[in-house]
Amino acid sequence: xxxxxxxxxxxxxxxxxxxxxxxxxxxxxxxxxxxxxxxxxxxxxxxxxxxxxxxxxxxxxxxxxxxxxxxxxxxxxxxxxxxxxxxxxxxxxxxxxxxxxxxxxxxxxxxxxxxxxxxxxxxxxxxxxxxxxxxxxxxxxxxxxxxxxxxxxxxxxxxxxxxxxxxxxxxxxxxxxxxxxxxxxxxxxxxxxxxxxxxxxxxxxxxxxxxxxxxxxxxxxxxxxxxxxxxxxxxxxxxxxxxxxxxxxxxxxxxxxxxxxxxxxxxxxxxxxxxxxxxxxxxxxxxxxxxxxxxx
Ligand code: SAM
Numbered sequence: 001x002x003x004x005x006x007x008x009x010x011x012x013x014x015x016x017x018x019x020x021x022x023x024x025x026x027x028x029x030x031x032x033x034x035x036x037x038x039x040x041x042x043x044x045x046x047x048x049x050x051x052x053x054x055x056x057x058x059x060x061x062x063x064x065x066x067x068x069x070x071x072x073x074x075x076x077x078x079x080x081x082x083x084x085x086x087x088x089x090x091x092x093x094x095x096x097x098x099x100x101x102x103x104x105x106x107x108x109x110x111x112x113x114x115x116x117x118x119x120x121x122x123x124x125x126x127x128x129x130x131x132x133x134x135x136x137x138x139x140x141x142x143x144x145x146x147x148x149x150x151x152x153x154x155x156x157x158x159x160x161x162x163x164x165x166x167x168x169x170x171x172x173x174x175x176x177x178x179x180x181x182x183x184x185x186x187x188x189x190x191x192x193x194x195x196x197x198x199x200x201x202x203x204x205x206x207x208x209x210x211x212x213x214x215x216x217x218x219x220x221x222x223x224x225x226x227x228x229x230x231x232x233x234x235x236x237x238x239x240x241x242x243x244x245x246x247x248x249x250x251x252x253x254x255x256x257x258x259x260x261x262x263x264x265x266x267x268x269x270x271x272x273x274x275x276x277x278x279x280x281x282x283x284x285x286x287x288x289x290x291x292x293x294x295x296x
Contacts, residue, residue: 007037007064007067008063008066008067008092009035009036009037009040011036014033014035015035017062017088018062021084021087023084028134029082029132030059030133030134031061031132032198033062033064033199034064034065034130034193034198035199039197040065040068042208043068043128044065044072046154047128049069049072049126049128050072051072051073052074053072053074053123053124053125053126054073054120054123055069055076055125055126056078056079056125056127056128057069057076057079057129058078058079058129058132058139059081059131060080060089061080061130062085062088063089065128065129066089066093066099067096069128070098070099074098074123075099075118075119075123076096077102077118078099078100078102079106079109080102081103081104081105081106083103086101089101100118102114107135107142111142111148112146112147112148115148124151125150126154127143127150127153127154128154128155129154130155131155133157133158133161136155137177140153140155140211144184145224149213150211151212151213152212153209155209155211156207156208157209158204158205159192159204160204162207163189164177164178165181165182165187165209166178166182166188170277175235176228176234176235179280181211183217183284184211184214185212186211186213188210189208189209189210190207190209192205192208193205193207193208217284219285219288221284221288222287222288222291223291227283227284227287230249230287234278235276236248236249240274241272242264242271242272242273242275243260245275246260259295260295263286263289263293266289267282267286269285269286
């Protein structure tokens with residue numbers, strides 16, 4: 001009578017699993033379990049997951065999203081830090097022989113090595129996850145900076161963070177996170193998720209972010225790390241002009257100011273602009289020009 005058991009992500013089954021294992025969601029690990037089957041299926045659809053795909057999941061929890069992924073993907077490898085959840089996952093995912101759970105902190109994992117060891121080559125690779133919110137940005141930065149090439153990344157996060165990641169120049173939410181993410185990938189919000197879809201309910205609403213490989217840029221920075229730290233420096237005081245922020249980064253000595261001015265003239269960027277007006281291309285051009293000027 002296996003068919004009678006509702007899927008893991010239904011509210012009734014989620015509650016039953018939490019009760020059966022006496023699980024209390026750990027706030028410190030960002031444990032909010034998604035219990036809405038439509039939303040779970042829509043996340044998998046946003047990643048266009050097919051039987052060809054290898055999928056990495058971060059934080060399977062009690063296995064709600066993992067189950068939906070396992071039903072459609074070729075293989076799923078999921079990293080879960082909380083060892084108390086391992087016996088739960090053993091039972092909830094018993095029927096799926098294409099799932100491997102790895103009990104590790106995603107921030108300490110050597111992702112390229114896991115991909116090489118766990119997946120047969122020749123399949124598209126996707127990352128699909130309901131991320132632990134307290135480390136959303138470090139996880140995405142680590143993933144995007146690793147040498148692993150994902151065909152798609154579909155991740156749930158706090159709506160406010162997703163808004164910052166997709167923000168355009170000139171908007172209030174635009175900042176260093178927008179520039180860095182948009183440098184790495186094409187970033188879009190797939191759909192919003194209300195807080196009521198979780199057990200326990202978080203204090204914030206969520207959104208599903210989809211990242212796909214971006215088209216090549218007309219100009220590239222001489223070094224990624226230099227671009228990132230330059231962008232961060234430019235947004236240190238977002239209410240101040242670019243001119244002020246640049247002096248904050250490079251110094252105020254008359255000789256340095258002259259060189260800053262020369263770079264602004266070369267790149268034809270006004271010193272009066274606030275950093276939030278600069279595009280990704282502006283930031284890349286400035287990074288390269290300051291490098292050529294010997295300031296970086
Ligand atoms: N995927 C489940 C769902 O959608 O219901 C649970 C998502 S819950 C928001 C985040 C999960 O990430 C939790 O299971 C938590 O234990 C796990 N987690 C937290 N920090 C982690 C880390 N550093 N590495 C791996 N997993 C982590």
